[in-house]
Amino acid sequence: MIWRPFTQEKTAPPALKIIKGEGTHLIAESGEKYLDMISSWFVTIHGHANPEIAEAISHQAKTLEHVIFTRFSHDPSERLVEALKAVVPGKLSRYFFSDNGSTAVEVAIKMAYQYFKNVGVKDRRFFLSLDGGYYGDTFGAMSAAGINSKYHATFSELFFETVMIKVPEYYDDAGSLEMQEDEIISTLERTLQEIGDRVCALILEPLLQGSFGMRLYRPEFLERLVDRVREYGILVIFDEVMTGFYRTGKMFAMNYTNVLPDFICLSKGLTGGFLPLALTITCDKIYDAFLSDDKAKAFLHGHSYTANPIACAAACKSLEILRRQETVSKIGEISEFHRNHSIPNAIKRRSIGTVTAFDVESEDKANLVVSKAWDNGIFLRPLGKTIYLFPPYCVSNYDLSRTYDTLNKCL
Ligand SMILES: Cc1ncc(COP(=O)(O)O)c(C=O)c1O
Numbered sequence: 001m002i003w004r005p006f007t008q009e010k011t012a013p014p015a016l017k018i019i020k021g022e023g024t025h026l027i028a029e030s031g032e033k034y035l036d037m038i039s040s041w042f043v044t045i046h047g048h049a050n051p052e053i054a055e056a057i058s059h060q061a062k063t064l065e066h067v068i069f070t071r072f073s074h075d076p077s078e079r080l081v082e083a084l085k086a087v088v089p090g091k092l093s094r095y096f097f098s099d100n101g102s103t104a105v106e107v108a109i110k111m112a113y114q115y116f117k118n119v120g121v122k123d124r125r126f127f128l129s130l131d132g133g134y135y136g137d138t139f140g141a142m143s144a145a146g147i148n149s150k151y152h153a154t155f156s157e158l159f160f161e162t163v164m165i166k167v168p169e170y171y172d173d174a175g176s177l178e179m180q181e182d183e184i185i186s187t188l189e190r191t192l193q194e195i196g197d198r199v200c201a202l203i204l205e206p207l208l209q210g211s212f213g214m215r216l217y218r219p220e221f222l223e224r225l226v227d228r229v230r231e232y233g234i235l236v237i238f239d240e241v242m243t244g245f246y247r248t249g250k251m252f253a254m255n256y257t258n259v260l261p262d263f264i265c266l267s268k269g270l271t272g273g274f275l276p277l278a279l280t281i282t283c284d285k286i287y288d289a290f291l292s293d294d295k296a297k298a299f300l301h302g303h304s305y306t307a308n309p310i311a312c313a314a315a316c317k318s319l320e321i322l323r324r325q326e327t328v329s330k331i332g333e334i335s336e337f338h339r340n341h342s343i344p345n346a347i348k349r350r351s352i353g354t355v356t357a358f359d360v361e362s363e364d365k366a367n368l369v370v371s372k373a374w375d376n377g378i379f380l381r382p383l384g385k386t387i388y389l390f391p392p393y394c395v396s397n398y399d400l401s402r403t404y405d406t407l408n409k410c411l
Pocket residue numbers: 100101102103105134135136137205210211239240241242243267268
């Protein structure tokens with residue numbers, strides 16, 4: 001019997017068997033159609049079964065399905081890096097492949113830690129992170145989310161030490177946040193004075209904290225955080241696993257700011273949701289610290305499916321589709337749709353790019369709303385008492401309207 005992820009098997013309803021995906025829709029064995037309004041856990045940015053990506057995969061599978069990525073390279077990986085170079089800031093010039101969001105983060109954490117060891121700084125072992133962050137389910141990623149993470153508390157005894165920074169929540173009608181931000185920065189400053197020279201890296205999801213509840217904060221706050229920690233020689237990791245590839249209305253969430261990290265982590269939308277693939281992109285300063293005659297100074301980390309050529313071919317095609325004017329315009333239209341449509345009774349409504357979210361009074365109510373949407377053929381997945389829309393970019397105005405109408409009726 002299959003054991004599902006993030007599921008209490010005792011109480012959850014049995015899995016619904018899906019036999020086909022078509023654009024924004026999932027089609028069940030019974031013939032029923034479900035509108036996938038969360039892009040199947042944030043991955044299917046172009047919708048399901050995109051024929052162009054399917055074709056690229058088919059072609060690559062018949063040419064070279066896989067090869068160990070230590071002694072060999074291949075065309076799809078090189079094409080992908082070239083294509084990404086056009087959209088990733090030039091300072092971030094070193095591309096390390098892995099195969100999911102958690103491993104992209106794990107790699108960044110390990111590289112940051114080893115960087116200091118390699119350059120002879122021995123005692124930088126603390127991490128800084130934002131309260132309510134989510135970076136995946138491997139041990140480094142869980143540790144970075146902190147001991148109070150609602151997903152990982154069971155394992156907290158095994159975590160490395162991470163100091164959490166509060167997040168000033170931004171939403172429609174939040175009012176001025178400057179004072180709150182000032183206080184948080186002052187607290188951070190005190191922490192840095194105490195342990196700043198022992199902190200390895202700051203890790204965060206830029207602007208939008210996803211799995212905690214689609215929580216937003218201001219770019220100005222992010223800039224101040226980065227500026228502060230840089231004063232103490234601390235490295236900066238942006239986890240763009242969820243925010244990357246225009247989800248927030250720009251190619252990357254960091255494009256809303258004037259700061260650059262030392263690492264970005266990418267996955268999820270990278271292959272358009274077809275295959276698992278991830279990248280940790282860093283700069284020459286980090287890469288150069290691993291060059292040595294001493295083998296132990298190399299980054300001794302890898303995965304069997306590192307840079308799988310079929311996944312890279314899918315990613316090349318996905319990026320090509322993403323950069324077309326029609327896709328970019330559609331992303332703009334979705335963002336505008338969210339801005340122009342209210343949701344009565346929504347608490348703390350917040351939107352950025354193609355994502356909109358709001359809270360309801362309780363988790364039970366959120367579950368009820370989501371189950372009503374399900375009865376209307378719309379698949380949503382609440383995060384506690386938060387309901388959010390995270391549609392594929394090919395979603396029609398009709399389907400967006402239908403979703404808003406359904407939510408309004410339920411609420
Ligand atoms: C911001 C962020 N980082 C990392 C991850 C982990 O990615 P994966 O589930 O592919 O391991 C997620 C997953 O939701 C995420 O939202």
